[in-house]
Amino acid sequence: MSDISHLLDMMNRLVDAGNTVIVIEHNLDIIKNADWIIDMGPEGGNKGGRAMFEGTPRELLGAENSLTSRYLRS
Numbered sequence: 001m002s003d004i005s006h007l008l009d010m011m012n013r014l015v016d017a018g019n020t021v022i023v024i025e026h027n028l029d030i031i032k033n034a035d036w037i038i039d040m041g042p043e044g045g046n047k048g049g050r051a052m053f054e055g056t057p058r059e060l061l062g063a064e065n066s067l068t069s070r071y072l073r074s
Helices: 002-016 028-032 067-073
Strands: 037-041 050-055
Touching: 002 028, 028 067, 037 067, 050 067
Parallel strands: none
Antiparallel strands: 037 050
């Protein structure tokens, strides 16, 4: 988990410097700190590939069709 803290600090410094950072990640702490989320699913592999949600982490909490939303609420 200490690596996640360092990673978030580094990404925030990049964003603060005016850069765009795109991350593909399943870690809920990173998802919670995102400015914008595109949630792909509904599952992985051949059961996925559709955009299930697009918006802010707060908006994602209300997305009923998103597995990620369920994990963030728990």
